[in-house]
Amino acid sequence: MTARAFALCLLVLALDARAAGAPRYALRYDEATRSMQVEACLDAAAAQVRFAGDGSATRSLARFARTGGGAIAREGAAWVARDWRAGECLHYRADLGALAAAQPRRGIDARGDALVSDPASWLLEPDDADDVLVRVELPDGVALSAPWVPLAPGDGAARYRIPRTPDAWMGRIALGRFQTRALRLPGGTLHVALLGHPDATQRERLLAWLGRVGDVAVRAFGRLPIGDVQVLVAPVGAQRDAVVFGQSLRGQGNGLTLFVDVAQPSSAFEQDWIAPHELSHLFHPSLGERGAWLAEGLATYYQNVLRARAGLMSPEHAWRAFEAGFARGRDASRGSALPTLEAASTRMGEDRAYMRVYWSGAAFWLGAELEWRRRGLPALDARLQAFAQCCLDPPRSWTPRDFVGRLDRLGGGDVLAPMFESWRVRTDFPRTDALHAALGLRHAGDALRLDDGAAFRQLREAIMHPSASASR
Ligand SMILES: [Zn+2]
Numbered sequence: 001m002t003a004r005a006f007a008l009c010l011l012v013l014a015l016d017a018r019a020a021g022a023p024r025y026a027l028r029y030d031e032a033t034r035s036m037q038v039e040a041c042l043d044a045a046a047a048q049v050r051f052a053g054d055g056s057a058t059r060s061l062a063r064f065a066r067t068g069g070g071a072i073a074r075e076g077a078a079w080v081a082r083d084w085r086a087g088e089c090l091h092y093r094a095d096l097g098a099l100a101a102a103q104p105r106r107g108i109d110a111r112g113d114a115l116v117s118d119p120a121s122w123l124l125e126p127d128d129a130d131d132v133l134v135r136v137e138l139p140d141g142v143a144l145s146a147p148w149v150p151l152a153p154g155d156g157a158a159r160y161r162i163p164r165t166p167d168a169w170m171g172r173i174a175l176g177r178f179q180t181r182a183l184r185l186p187g188g189t190l191h192v193a194l195l196g197h198p199d200a201t202q203r204e205r206l207l208a209w210l211g212r213v214g215d216v217a218v219r220a221f222g223r224l225p226i227g228d229v230q231v232l233v234a235p236v237g238a239q240r241d242a243v244v245f246g247q248s249l250r251g252q253g254n255g256l257t258l259f260v261d262v263a264q265p266s267s268a269f270e271q272d273w274i275a276p277h278e279l280s281h282l283f284h285p286s287l288g289e290r291g292a293w294l295a296e297g298l299a300t301y302y303q304n305v306l307r308a309r310a311g312l313m314s315p316e317h318a319w320r321a322f323e324a325g326f327a328r329g330r331d332a333s334r335g336s337a338l339p340t341l342e343a344a345s346t347r348m349g350e351d352r353a354y355m356r357v358y359w360s361g362a363a364f365w366l367g368a369e370l371e372w373r374r375r376g377l378p379a380l381d382a383r384l385q386a387f388a389q390c391c392l393d394p395p396r397s398w399t400p401r402d403f404v405g406r407l408d409r410l411g412g413g414d415v416l417a418p419m420f421e422s423w424r425v426r427t428d429f430p431r432t433d434a435l436h437a438a439l440g441l442r443h444a445g446d447a448l449r450l451d452d453g454a455a456f457r458q459l460r461e462a463i464m465h466p467s468a469s470a471s472r
Pocket residue numbers: 277278281295296299
C-alpha cells in the first residue's frame with residue numbers, strides 16, 4: 001500500500017468512525033448492591049461534554065470518573081466534562097435500589113423480584129447525542145426488560161440501540177429474576193417480561209392471551225406498527241378483573257405495562273379491553289397533553305373495534321359498548337361552562353375528565369371513519385398504516401394539528417382537519433344521533449337494536465368485520 005493510499009485509508013476509517021459516532025455505553029449490573037456500573041464512551045473530542053438525564057435521580061448517582069483522568073463537575077442536574085479527548089469514557093455508578101424506592105410511581109411493586117426504574121433518570125446522555133449503542137452484562141439468571149431495540153448479541157453480552165427521546169417521556173426498565181419471552185408477530189416482536197413468578201399454567205395463559213392481543217392489533221394493519229415493543233406484565237394480587245390498569249410509555253422506545261391478576265381464568269383475560277387499548281396507542285405518535293382527546297379517543301375506538309374483528313366480542317356487543325361509552329361521556333359532560341375539549345385534555349387528571357375526553361375522542365374517530373367510508377376514501381386503518389411507514393420512526397412529538405393534517409393527506413379527502421378545528425374547541429359532548437342513524441342503531445326502550453337495512457349493515461360490517469383489515 002502506498003503512503004498516499006494508507007493516508008486515504010486512515011481518513012476513510014476516521015470518517016467511518018465519525019459516521020458510526022453514536023455514543024457507546026456499557027452497563028454492568030451488580031445484583032448484590034442493586035447498582036449499575038455505567039461506562040459512556042464518545043469517539044469525538046470536544047471542548048465540553050454535558051451529560052444529563054431527567055434530573056430526578058442525581059442523588060443516586062456516584063463515583064464519577066473519566067478514563068483520561070480529567071475533571072467532571074456537577075452543574076445542577078448535569079455533569080460537565082471539559083477538554084474531552086477522542087475515545088474517552090465516563091464512568092459512574094447508579095444505585096438502582098435507592099432509585100426504585102424513591103420513584104414509587106415509575107416503579108412497580110413486584111414483591112422484590114424485580115427492580116424497576118425509569119432509565120431517563122439514571123442513564124445520562126450527552127446533549128444532542130444520537131441514539132446510544134449499549135452492551136449490557138448481567139449476572140447469570142438475571143433478566144432485563146427494556147424498551148430499547150435489541151441488536152445481535154456480541155462478546156457474550158446483550159446489545160441494544162437506545163432511541164433518543166425527550167427526557168420527559170417516561171420509560172421503564174426491569175432487572176431481576178423473572179421470565180421473559182419474545183412473541184413474534186408480522187412486522188415485529190413483543191418482548192414480554194412476566195414479573196412476580198407466575199406458575200407454569202399462569203405463564204402459558206398469560207402468553208396465550210398476549211399472543212391473541214398481538215394478533216388483534218395485527219388485524220388492523222397486517223403488521224405491528226412498531227418493530228420492537230416491550231411488554232411488562234406486573235402482578236397486582238387478587239382483583240375483580242384480569243387486567244386492572246395499563247400504561248403505554250414512549251421513553252427510550254415503546255413499552256406497555258399491564259397490571260394483572262395472574263390467578264384469573266382465561267375467560268377473564270379474553271374479556272379484557274385494557275391490553276388492546278394500550279396496544280392501540282402504538283398506532284399514533286406522542287400528541288402531548290393537548291392531543292389527549294385524539295390519542296385516548298383513538299385507543300378507545302380501537303379497543304372495541306379490534307376485539308370485534310378478532311372474534312373476542314360480537315359486533316352487536318361492540319356497538320353496545322360504544323353506545324354505553326357515549327352515554328358515560330355524556331353524563332360526565334353535564335353542567336354549564338365546560339372547558340373546551342382541548343383544555344379538558346390538558347387538565348384531565350385534575351378534573352377527572354376521563355370519560356368526556358376518551359369518549360368524545362372515540363366519537364371523533366368513529367365520525368371520521370363513517371365519513372371516509374361514505375365517500376369511498378381510505379379509512380383509518382389504511383391511513384394509520386401509511387403513517388407508521390412514513391412517520392413513527394424516529395419517535396417524536398407531533399402537534400395534534402400536524403397529525404390530523406398528515407392523516408388527511410395520507411388518504412385524501414380533507415375530512416379530519418376541519419373536524420379537528422371545530423371539535424377541539426367544543427364545550428359539549430358531541431351529539432351521536434347522526435352516527436347512530438348512519439349505522440342503523442335504534443333504541444327500543446333501554447335496549448339497542450341493530451337495523452339490518454342493507455346500507456347500515458354494510459357500513460357496520462365494514463368497520464367490525466374481520467376482513468376489515470389493512471389489506472383493503
Ligand atoms: Zn389510553
